[in-house]
Amino acid sequence: MKDVAQHAGVSTATVSRVLNGHAAPTPETRVRVLAAIEELGYRPNALARSLRTTSTQTLGLVISDLLNPFFAEIARAVEDEARSHGYCVVIGNADESAEQEATYVRTLLDRRVDGLLLCPATDDPGLVREVSAGGVPLVLLDRTVKGATCPVVRADGSEALTALARRLVGAGHTRIGVIAGPPNTSTGRERTDVLTGSLGGLAQVVHGDFRQESGSQAAARLLDNGATALVAMDNLMGLGALGEVRARGLQIPHDIAFAVFDDQPWFPLLDPPITVIAQPTVEMGKAAARSLLALIEGRQPDDVRLTAKLVLRGSLGEAEL
Amino acid sequence: MKDVAQHAGVSTATVSRVLNGHAAPTPETRVRVLAAIEELGYRPNALARSLRTTSTQTLGLVISDLLNPFFAEIARAVEDEARSHGYCVVIGNADESAEQEATYVRTLLDRRVDGLLLCPATDDPGLVREVSAGGVPLVLLDRTVKGATCPVVRADGSEALTALARRLVGAGHTRIGVIAGPPNTSTGRERTDVLTGSLGGLAQVVHGDFRQESGSQAAARLLDNGATALVAMDNLMGLGALGEVRARGLQIPHDIAFAVFDDQPWFPLLDPPITVIAQPTVEMGKAAARSLLALIEGRQPDDVRLTAKLVLRGSLGEAEL
DNA sequence: CATAGATGTGTAATCGATTAACTAAGTCCT
């Protein structure tokens, strides 16, 4: 910056003003400075700027698992929305580990992100408190924690889940296997509670960890127990469960009814296409980004609940008639 | 930091020394400082530190499309490798747009990342030159650009593609539809060149943009032209093409042989499972991160070429006998 | 017992920007 100033025959203050579009500099000075910048290929140091202004124009996003397309899609939506407001997003991948999540959150805070979006790995409020204590704007996404005091953006699958339950029961299923998420995540617990609740005593629950491998194992257990219907509570566990179903040579929907919470583009390609509960991922991401930006600007956004929808495609068999 | 120093009754220099594990401070001072840090909940400002040391312990990763699971997997591998070396990764999503890619690269440079991993959206070397001119360590990943002067890490699919071609030709296919990537990307061009080359004159090529929608359109065109085999050059276009095949009620492999470049966990679940050319994504990501770290440390890593493998699963029909 | 060497801390310059406070020059009015 000093070089630029010298080159243009002005002080660094003037260069800074040109850069930040202040009113002061005359058109001629402005032109001279811009020419110098161009000539020297100067690019301002964002670190120095942020240090001085205490604003990084950056949002932190800590997601549970980058390999889960659900979160990838959310990440993309967040990023789009943030960019359109002049913000940049730094993504941290917690890999469903509370420890790695904490590490990332701290790293992002150390780098002074202007705000943080978090999909908490567990419902322990410790980390959330830590962030709040630091006074950094925080919005929870997809999952919440116990006694959360910050805005939360998530999907509401209750209606879809009860509708699903009604159909399964109506079709005469009496042993319904539920491949649930971890009980220490809000989504894991809530989805399962709603579904088992509306299934009366017909549900058998096995908990997985929102990943493929745990889905196959859970499916194996449930099938061994004589389940005639399987519901996986996220797309990766659904993938694993489908693998197990295939490996056993079972036919959907003839031998087993099948449904997954969370749609993916390849579900319609299976034979039969898989019935799912579709979440409005893009809207969730955008809403979360908007809430966070509002918080940063000092407003107090409300919680957002977007409804997930049951999409019937044929994998439930007669339950869809 | 000043507060901590005051609290512990030492100077900021000493606090800094304790923080950075210097030899100097006596155990007692160290304990006192650590206590003060703990008590005040102090966290060092990474911006200030980086400004002073000119090192951010951060790698930039600009990928072509975050929604493409291929890149998501790469991103994760890069991140894993980087973390194990004490580096953090900032991901930028170019969405297959050269313009957005350039914006991201500049943002990352402005933030003074220690090095940059780039999956170039086009093979125009302009942006690469710009980065090199700035003296920032750069490694290209998956794709290269014309006259690249920096290390490149990519998969080599030639062998797998010629093997695939041999099988298709051997099975008597004479109209083979190739759903190619954009001709201005190195992967788009090279894969297509190798395949069409070894297919003699039997190939019909339609270019897509590495995304789902373009895959269906290309498949439609090729099927209209009487193709009896389809090869999609990336998983998203494969997804689109499969949709089109299904929509037309065609049976794989009876009516049409089908293969995709790039494996995905759900391909084995289709009926029949889809034959693919599998890329060593995780290894690519790790190798790229390692190369970049080497570059940062002043060494000169070699280019890396990892071989992709043909995985036969049944969607080629008699060509797999 | 002076003196060289080692050791632990403090002082202050520095990284590269922003911006409050100031100065110099020009404009306008009586």
Place this chain on the structure above:
DNA sequence: AGGACTTAGTTAATCGATTACACATCTATG
């Protein structure tokens, strides 16, 4: 002509760390 007011630009403090250098204290040595 001289004072009040604008306007364009400069000087220097500041953000929060690191680190070269200086300094004080303590030990070992001839």
